[in-house]
Amino acid sequence: MAELSPALETARLILRGRPAELDAAEVALGFALPREACRSAGVSGRHALWLGPDEWLLLAPAAVADALTAMLEAATAQAPHALVDVSQRQIGLTLSGSDVEETLAAGCPLDLDLKAFPVGMCTRTVLAKAEIVLWRTDEATFHIEVWRSFSAYVRGILEVAGATVS
Amino acid sequence: MSTRYRSASGGRIDRGRPVRFTFDGRPYIGCAGDTLASALIANGVWLTGRSFKYHRPRGVLSAGSDEPNALVAVRRDEARCTPNLRATQVELYDGLAAVSQNRYPSLAFDLGVANNLMARFIPAGFYYKTFMWPAKAWDRLYEPAIRRAAGLGDAPTAADPDHYANRFAHCEVLVIGAGPAGLAAAMAAAKGGERVILVDEQVEVGGSLLDEPADGGTTIDEISARDWISQSLARLAAYPRVTVITRATAFGYFAHNMIGVIERLTDHLAAPPAGAPRERLWQIRARDVVLATGAIERPLVFPDNDRPGVVLAGAARTYLNRYGALPGKRVVVATGCDSAYAAALDLHHAGVKIAAIADVRRVPAGPLIEAARRAGLPIRFGCMITGTTGRLRVTGARFLVITEDGRAGLGETVACDAVLMSGGYTPSVHLFSQSRGKLAWDPDLQTYLPGVSAENERSAGACAGRFDLAGVLRDGEAAGSASIGVEPSRTFSVHAMAANPRGVLGALTHDRGPRAKAFVDWQNDVTTNDLKLAVREGFQSIEHVKRYTTTGMATDQGKTSNLNALAVVASALGRPIPQVGLTTFRMPYTPVTFGVLAGLARGDLFEPVRTTPIHGWAVAHGAVFEDVGQWKRARYFPRGGEDMDAAVRRECLAVRAAAGIFDATTLGKIEVVGPDAAEFMNRMYINAWTKLGVGQCRYGVLCRDDGFVMDDGVVGRIAADRFHVTTTTGGAARVLSMMEDYLQTEWPDLDVWLTSTTEQWAVIAVQGPKAREILAGLVDGVDLSREALPHMSLTHGVVAGVPARLFRVSFTGELGFEINVPADRGAQVWEAVWAAGQAHGLTAYGTETMHVLRAEKGFIIVGQETDGTATPDDVGLGWAIGKTKRDFVGKRSLARPAMSDPARKQLVGLATVDPARILEEGAQIVAEPGGTTPLTVIGHVTSAYFSANWDRSIALAMVSGGRARMGETLYSPSSTGDVPVQVVSPVFYDQAGEGVHG
């Protein structure tokens, strides 16, 4: 049965802007923002998740939140963009185990097969009646981001789903 | 109990494992592997139910999901009682308790049978013609009586304790039906290495091959049909990406190749594991679909064809070969097609006496008929079955030989204890048709077949009109191969006896007079006479005939009957069948449990329960909550047995006298960021934003482009290019979506981006004259003074050790602050403020007090004062409009003449002449007392409370031309008479607005 656990405390920033004007942000981040739809990129605990053609979710260790924000704001001062701290807006959950796909499939209508949803893929989607961000971090592990007031619901769904798999 | 009708050997039941069960309380014994129907037949029980209308005794007709008659309720316990189950699909388990339905007092002696005696006076649609007088008698007399007589089983009365599962699935190829066609298709598709799902509604795969006798002649690739099934399963199991699901009915074919499948998980178990889901809904999205759903045997339509013991020939063969159950000891076979001979032969070999084979065809020929002749079976050609004898079970069959020139010859009755009948097979095109594929009439086969596809789908085997086994397998191989884009490669060598697939349609000729009842739709008691009556009464469309007679509308949806009904109607109309048309196939293929469609959504998971970081504190402090959208909001905090009025009164006084603390977290928040942020705000909101300085706030109003108020909220300017926008709790998603809409599609050139921050911040409102004092000790580096942080301003700072956006705003008319802190620190800051406030009389208040306090100030609530037809001016917000702005969303609409009609409803205050009298929200307002209905209504009360601070009742109202009526006395009609009210300013408290500046 798939295991559900809270993810580590994380800093979260939403970075928005025209892709062509965000080179400076990449320098500050230390890696290129994923420009391909529904893909993630990252180095050393920092990740950028493509959420839309002008929207990335940046994840970083909680401790570096302020520094990262300052660095990004400084680097992008000249480029029109929006950087908004959403560290507390949502929480992270990790779901892992041999039947993660089936467990999620109780409420998520996406094709979660490894071929259709490879490691590194990320996207906003729905889990039953809640919106989530789903990010596959390895074959048998998904990282889930969910707005905090929906987290009890998402946990509830995943628990029931886990109990009804196979 | 002996099982007298069990064959000596054979079948796929486990004869070594007896299973005890009861039917209507009587104990019986069956075998593991039996269905309830096969076990009852093996016990010689044929009477299983009563029909819907005439309460005629009925027995098992079929062996599958097409069963119209044998509906039973299965009862596990008080709460687990399921009505209307088909006995042919109920798997036997130890202790199974089944009961019959729609009879009183007992199945064998049913008073409802009176309807049968009345039958000639209550034909199809009789109720449209009578019960009209006297006027009130319909509701009181006739309808209750009709309702009591109608219906089938009893609905459960206790809540269902079982759980249901859901699974979204995806595959490249979905094969529906695991008969020879489906198995062949799945094996072919599996070769592609992609995901293949094979589903079948039966307990095991094999489809019609399961009906072959174990030692019968049919072989595929030189092995018996049964071995071939096992071999095929083993082959499929070797592919890791192939999934085979049995007890799984594809019930619906939805747009874009999504198929709904119900998998039955525990109903067949004597002791289901605790907590195991009862059924699972699969929603399968397939690139390609292969339909291999087979064909359904058609009954013959002749008088008294509904007597228990009259059974479909193919079903009889199934009962014998698959379940070792004998339909009788001396049987008559009535047929219009070859396949019934197979049943006759198998039964004959099992030692059953074949009393007669009556074939309506004049000169049929073929290997099966030849074999029957060789076996010495008594065959009569050109011989109609015209009736049956017996009461609760057949005792004989009547025949009529039709002479060469078509005249009725001699009649005769043959004794028997079962009648096997077959009119041929109707391909199962249900799912194909649901997919919106176009059916085509096949004049050869006399049936509808899949024509033009609408989805990426292929039909194979009997459902496509292919009935010879070799052809069926070839069809499956071809469909499976095509689904993965390859040429078919596998060939099959088949030894089977060929059968002419043609059958007969419609009513057989008979000599029984006009009143004889030849049933077409068994369950709904529709006879040929009913269908003809409908035609006689002018119902020419088959859709009308269906609705007038209810043919095809029962729980089997006409699986066995629709084509016969069509033929009867066509012949009555004198038109060819394809010109009469078809009724629409709709989901579900077989009835689907409500619970499994509801799935996981029950109890707390019915819908998300959204709570704020302060929820736990509120619970601990006895809050009473209200639902606002999905949120739980504290409504009031009763103390020591207070009711809501008392609590609210206390909370209201406390806020104005000292201070109150309120959880405003649920308000929507949007961060509007970018160089064009102010321009964007200018275009969206009615207000002007350019001049709003950084650190300042403004009350914003948002209209739709039709000029009506949609939402409101305080907006703070955090930086030149950054606004902190708040919305109503319920409007958060709507507002963001509307903003995104304009931004993305109308003004994509603007450099501004929107991010929801509703849940980033916990919002703690501290309101009241003592608010500053309470916070003073908690802030770090923030000057809370009136000068440094005036009303409608904001600052950043640290509150209770937590970085905060601190707003100086008020929805109460008092000195007020709204502390925004990161959500996970919300509870901590709340506690700190709470603790600091205790010395100052700080009181927690909820939404109800918030509503009263704002009403005292005349502040509107969108959705309470407004209802989607109010302009800003209507609700007294005309001042907020940026007069010099060239445009904003809604501006043009506000210029329409009707928007400035002086008769528009406007927001006013109402003061009841009796200060103790509280108006009712929603109460109407009239200008003159004592009117009679319909009254000339000029307005309505939007909010009404007792104001503790003013010690009288207050109300807000929308009144036609209200602002010009100040001082007038109006009336609010109520159950106790017209309540006089005076029109006053909507601002009841602190009209000068001093309080907020405190």
Place this chain on the structure above:
Amino acid sequence: MQRFSAFQLFKQGLAGQAGWKPQWRSPEPKASYDAVIIGGGGHGLGAAYYLAKQHGLRNIAVVEKGWLGGGNTGRNTTIIRSNYLFGESAALYDHAVKLWEGLSRELNYNVMFSQRGVLTLAHNVHDVQVLGRHIHANRANGVDNEWLTPEEAKAFCPPLNIAANIRYPVLGGALQRRGGTARHDAVAWGYARAADALGVDILENCEVIGIRRGVGGAVEAVETTRGLIQTRKIGVSAAGHTSVVLDLAGVRLPLESYPLQALVSEPVKPVFPCVVMSNTIHAYISQSDKGELVIGAGTDIYTSYTQRGGLHISQHTLEAICELFPAFRRLKMLRNWGGIVDLTPDRSPIVGKTPVRGLYVNCGWGTGGFKATPGAAHTFAWTIAKDEPHPINAPFTLERFREGRLIDEAAAAAVAH
């Protein structure tokens, strides 16, 4: 017209029910009619009946592209009530309820109008306020509507779950006792038979494919799949297809056509004595005389003419049904279907004249026009006959959208805080 009665039924019973005549003729279209009604649903057939009966127009035709009642009349959940918020609406729907009360006898056709009461549930404070406003407004308009506490609601509808700890507890409900249901098919057939008896030609399988306009733009004729028909007056009651039909005359309407689904359970013995609706958690349910639970689902989110929708829409409704009536969880869905409903921006109908002379429209009934059938048809016939609005349908003009005088029944129930 061959009278229907118990006695006739008995007499025919003795004669093998052989003497019944067609309930309406199937005439060939004439070259010209004084008025042509497009759409053989309840509204169109009703308008033809009242034109003939009350306005003396006998040379009229109803043209129907398929079979009578095959549109929304034949696929609705048959809820009838008149407790609408705005005075204009209440007047219109209550006019209908009053006609319903005598309709079976008026038509000599049992339409099985059954006043079993319609209970609308409140699940939150806002609902309570909104229903409160409805009750007051209805009473002022002389329309019955009363508040029931949860316990009273339970007594009225025993299967209802009024536990306080469910996700959306029942806080009470507004009951209109005069509300109820009627047999949908019988309404179409009854009007057809009665209209036919007055000489109205009912032309089935006759699709309008063109509208011809002559001097001054006035209508001159309709082109149909069964030939050209001259006429000076055309009344359109084509529900979901109204914008398609009016397009033929060059008239655009504020309408969008959405799929709306409904479903029935297998028939069971009587368990549900009334009609229950819940807007908040989206469910409405009653039990038909045959025993099925008749359940209305929601509209799909996109416009469509396919008469079907997504499974998730029905699921959503069944979730709510199972929460409100947990004993029904084991019952089974027997059939699910869809209709095409024509929604206006304010969810109120459009009944009256169009910019084209001689062209009248009765549409925009959306998800709730069955209940209005007799009232709408009756006032529409008046408008067609006199070329002027009936006082009751006068507010429901097309112009109201241009002017912004919406009768916004939908927004009146908007939720916000």
Place this chain on the structure above:
Amino acid sequence: MLLIACPYCGPRPELEFSHGGEAHIARPEAPADVGADDWGAYLYLRANARGLHAERWRHTHGCARFFNALRDTTTDKFLATYECGQPRPHLGEPS
């Protein structure tokens, strides 16, 4: 449940989308100059096409973008999806 090809994310289930009504109804540049009839038409009149229909969707629970689609309302089949701002493609209709 429809399967809708978001121009950014590819084919995705309908549950992730919201419908945005008819496409290519541009808000007038200067509403104040628009006459009453035209403004009324802009607000309320819709083609409600039976057949090919250009409409807006938003991939709300995905990339959150609005985009346009060409769909046949008699079959619910999509002929094309395309980004906002692009002209309506001419597919399946006489040119």
